[in-house]
Amino acid sequence: MNLEFLFAGVVVVFFRFGAALALVVAIALAGTALETQNLALKRSLSQQQYRLEVLVETQAGLKLEAQRLGTPAKLFEAMQRGDTALQRPTKPQRSDERRAPLLNWNKDP
Amino acid sequence: MADAESKRSKITITSKSKKSHKLAACATDQILVSHPQSNAEQPTPIHNRARFVVTLLGIGWTLLAMRLVQLQWWQQDRFADRAERQREYAEEIVSRPGDIVDRQGRLVATTLTMRSLYVVPSRISKPWVVAQSLAGALGIDADSLFEKIGERDRHFLWVKRRLTGDEVEKVKQLDLPKGTWGFRDEYRREYPQGVVAAHVLGLRDIDGVGRGGIEEGLDHLLRGENGKRRLARDSRGRVIEILDDAEQPPRAGESVQLSLDLVVQLFAEQELDAVMKEWKPESCSAIALDPKTGDVLAMATRPAFDPNRPDLASADAWKNRAIADIYEPGSTFKPFLVSYGLDQGVLHKDDVFNCEHGQYRMGRRLLHDHHPYGSLNLTDVLVKSSNIGMAKIGERLTNERLFEAATLFGFGRKTGIELPGELPGILRPLKEWTSYSTGSIPMGHEIATTPLQLIAAHAALANGGLLLRPRIVLPRADDSTAAVRSITEETVSPETARWLVSGPMQEVITRGTGKRARVPGYNVFGKTGTAQCLSPSGGYVHGKYISSFVCGAPVEDPQLLVLVVVNQSSVGGETFGGKVAAPAAASILKQSLVYLRISPDEHLLKAAANWKDGELE
Numbered sequence: 001m002n003l004e005f006l007f008a009g010v011v012v013v014f015f016r017f018g019a020a021l022a023l024v025v026a027i028a029l030a031g032t033a034l035e036t037q038n039l040a041l042k043r044s045l046s047q048q049q050y051r052l053e054v055l056v057e058t059q060a061g062l063k064l065e066a067q068r069l070g071t072p073a074k075l076f077e078a079m080q081r082g083d084t085a086l087q088r089p090t091k092p093q094r095s096d097e098r099r100a101p102l103l104n105w106n107k108d109p
Numbered sequence: 110m111a112d113a114e115s116k117r118s119k120i121t122i123t124s125k126s127k128k129s130h131k132l133a134a135c136a137t138d139q140i141l142v143s144h145p146q147s148n149a150e151q152p153t154p155i156h157n158r159a160r161f162v163v164t165l166l167g168i169g170w171t172l173l174a175m176r177l178v179q180l181q182w183w184q185q186d187r188f189a190d191r192a193e194r195q196r197e198y199a200e201e202i203v204s205r206p207g208d209i210v211d212r213q214g215r216l217v218a219t220t221l222t223m224r225s226l227y228v229v230p231s232r233i234s235k236p237w238v239v240a241q242s243l244a245g246a247l248g249i250d251a252d253s254l255f256e257k258i259g260e261r262d263r264h265f266l267w268v269k270r271r272l273t274g275d276e277v278e279k280v281k282q283l284d285l286p287k288g289t290w291g292f293r294d295e296y297r298r299e300y301p302q303g304v305v306a307a308h309v310l311g312l313r314d315i316d317g318v319g320r321g322g323i324e325e326g327l328d329h330l331l332r333g334e335n336g337k338r339r340l341a342r343d344s345r346g347r348v349i350e351i352l353d354d355a356e357q358p359p360r361a362g363e364s365v366q367l368s369l370d371l372v373v374q375l376f377a378e379q380e381l382d383a384v385m386k387e388w389k390p391e392s393c394s395a396i397a398l399d400p401k402t403g404d405v406l407a408m409a410t411r412p413a414f415d416p417n418r419p420d421l422a423s424a425d426a427w428k429n430r431a432i433a434d435i436y437e438p439g440s441t442f443k444p445f446l447v448s449y450g451l452d453q454g455v456l457h458k459d460d461v462f463n464c465e466h467g468q469y470r471m472g473r474r475l476l477h478d479h480h481p482y483g484s485l486n487l488t489d490v491l492v493k494s495s496n497i498g499m500a501k502i503g504e505r506l507t508n509e510r511l512f513e514a515a516t517l518f519g520f521g522r523k524t525g526i527e528l529p530g531e532l533p534g535i536l537r538p539l540k541e542w543t544s545y546s547t548g549s550i551p552m553g554h555e556i557a558t559t560p561l562q563l564i565a566a567h568a569a570l571a572n573g574g575l576l577l578r579p580r581i582v583l584p585r586a587d588d589s590t591a592a593v594r595s596i597t598e599e600t601v602s603p604e605t606a607r608w609l610v611s612g613p614m615q616e617v618i619t620r621g622t623g624k625r626a627r628v629p630g631y632n633v634f635g636k637t638g639t640a641q642c643l644s645p646s647g648g649y650v651h652g653k654y655i656s657s658f659v660c661g662a663p664v665e666d667p668q669l670l671v672l673v674v675v676n677q678s679s680v681g682g683e684t685f686g687g688k689v690a691a692p693a694a695a696s697i698l699k700q701s702l703v704y705l706r707i708s709p710d711e712h713l714l715k716a717a718a719n720w721k722d723g724e725l726e
Binding site: 056057060061063064067068071072073076088089090091092093094095096097098099100103 | 205210213214215216219220221222299301302303305371372375379630702703704705706707708709714
């Protein structure tokens with residue numbers, strides 16, 4: 001009788017201990033999973049930030065190069081040397097206001 | 110009780126003495142002998158020692174406990190802060206400066222990220238080898254680099270900042286010892302237009318601080334706001350984590366749009382280069398301005414510098430002479446007094462002045478005209494630029510009105526343009542004026558102005574009498590202060606201003622001192638000016654002149670004003686404004702009118718063609 005009682009007690013204790021252990025392990029695993037996910041998101045954000053910086057830098061470099069190649073001074077020099085078929089007009093060809101939409105592509109129309 | 114104690118002691122001593130029976134026996138004897146003598150009132154030596162040890166241990170533990178309480182309770186915050194400081198440090202993230210573009214969106218200043226090379230001299234074991242390798246790769250002097258690297262107590266040394274891509278690759282290939290060198294990213298300002306508009310732009314120095322021009326004047330907008338991030342590092346100082354909980358991201362600088370049009374600016378710069386070549390002056394400057402809005406379309410100065418290579422600039426190239434050089438305006442000042450006199454009813458359009466055939470005594474002073482004129486009407490006084498005629502106008506106006514006129518047109522105070530270093534000119538207080546001033550002021554002497562002040566005042570005549578504040582930065586759509594900043598003042602009535610522009614100032618071009626400024630297809634108005642050069646020690650510099658010319662077109666609806674000021678030409682003797690400055694101003698005006706698509710008058714074009722065919726020349 002006592003032995004049975006003792007056995008039942010041990011089972012209960014083990015069950016409780018096992019349940020508590022399982023709970024702790026489950027919480028730890030969930031925490032680890034969350035942390036992993038968090039780190040992955042952080043890494044992803046960092047990478048996106050890095051890519052954005054690279055793109056901004058590339059854009060700045062390309063914009064600078066494009067503007068350097070098309071400076072009015074360079075175009076005038078080329079026209080004066082006769083390197084281009086363009087000629088300076090002696091009088092206005094149009095009467096509307098001069099605009100340069102290609103240079104203002106990032107602005108609202 | 111005593112027996113029990115002696116028994117316990119005996120057992121203890123005996124059990125501890127298993128290895129040496131003899132010693133145990135001896136010890137037992139001692140205890141057995143000594144024990145009967147001990148009692149509660151007379152502690153034995155062993156009791157004393159035990160108590161002493163226990164007491165010491167007790168005190169020790171108490172001290173430790175107190176220290177623990179001190180550390181964990183009272184000084185917790187202090188030590189926590191110190192530990193945090195050791196582990197974490199805040200790194201500043203430099204913000205990217207904004208771009209500068211012209212009114213059409215052409216890029217005039219932008220920013221690129223470059224790499225700068227540093228070394229840690231205290232960790233370099235072979236300084237000469239490192240210095241030689243780096244000098245070879247970067248094209249710098251090995252000896253001076255060795256001297257710096259040789260200072261072993263230094264922990265940081267810039268070798269070269271803002272390297273090119275090739276230089277970075279070369280340094281990487283050197284395979285220098287790890288931990289002794291590194292790169293840091295820094296921003297470099299680039300000016301794709303080179304020397305064009307350099308004085309307006311200014312530059313950013315190696316530390317990213319705006320120096321001169323828009324870079325300095327609008328630094329608060331362009332600079333942005335630096336960010337901050339906290340980094341965690343290990344005991345060796347290596348970064349192990351970026352703590353993003355309190356990150357403050359940088360805010361990039363705003364872009365600024367100038368009122369300049371780079372093509373008009375280029376016309377001005379090219380003409381100034383031609384003037385420098387032909388007349389070899391000390392300096393010259395040009396401004397093109399829209400008289401309706403006050404927008405500065407061009408502002409150029411010679412000598413100039415390339416903001417990409419400031420190290421090559423000469424000492425006299427830094428000054429923006431359009432706003433920071435003052436000179437006596439000479440005859441270009443005359444129209445303001447005439448318009449004011451007309452508006453006040455002191456002068457009338459049909460007034461005639463006796464110009465005394467070239468010589469007129471005014472008090473103790475003898476005035477001269479360049480040509481002996483008899484009687485001239487008001488228009489001709491301006492067209493011929495008669496000093497005697499103007500002195501007589503001065504007598505009629507009196508000093509009070511002359512002062513009022515000068516003040517009304519903005520002389521003696523800054524225009525308020527968004528550029529640093531603007532001078533207010535010189536307009537002495539009225540109480541310092543004498544009878545001499547009555548003759549000098551109407552000729553544009555005894556008063557000093559900047560080129561910008563002068564063209565802003567002429568813009569008031571061209572736009573019907575409104576003195577506008579010139580601007581070089583276009584307001585943003587959301588700028589609520591734009592209206593306040595573009596505040597205007599009324600000077601003279603529209604009728605008076607209109608008469609002056611379409612009458613005397615147009616005739617200056619058609620039959621007066623500014624004939625060289627005629628532009629085919631357009632009715633041009635203008636005024637020449639020649640003044641002696643002011644000496645820094647007072648008085649005038651003999652034989653040195655400042656020639657200026659201001660012109661605008663079309664007369665019917667003025668769209669553009671151009672001013673050219675040439676300082677101390679070294680060839681050509683007395684260099685009149687109509688001879689030195691007028692052709693350059695007219696050329697800028699002509700090219701700009703075509704570029705800005707301002708339609709010419711076909712009849713005038715035909716007339717100009719006939720004129721060119723030899724009718725007048």
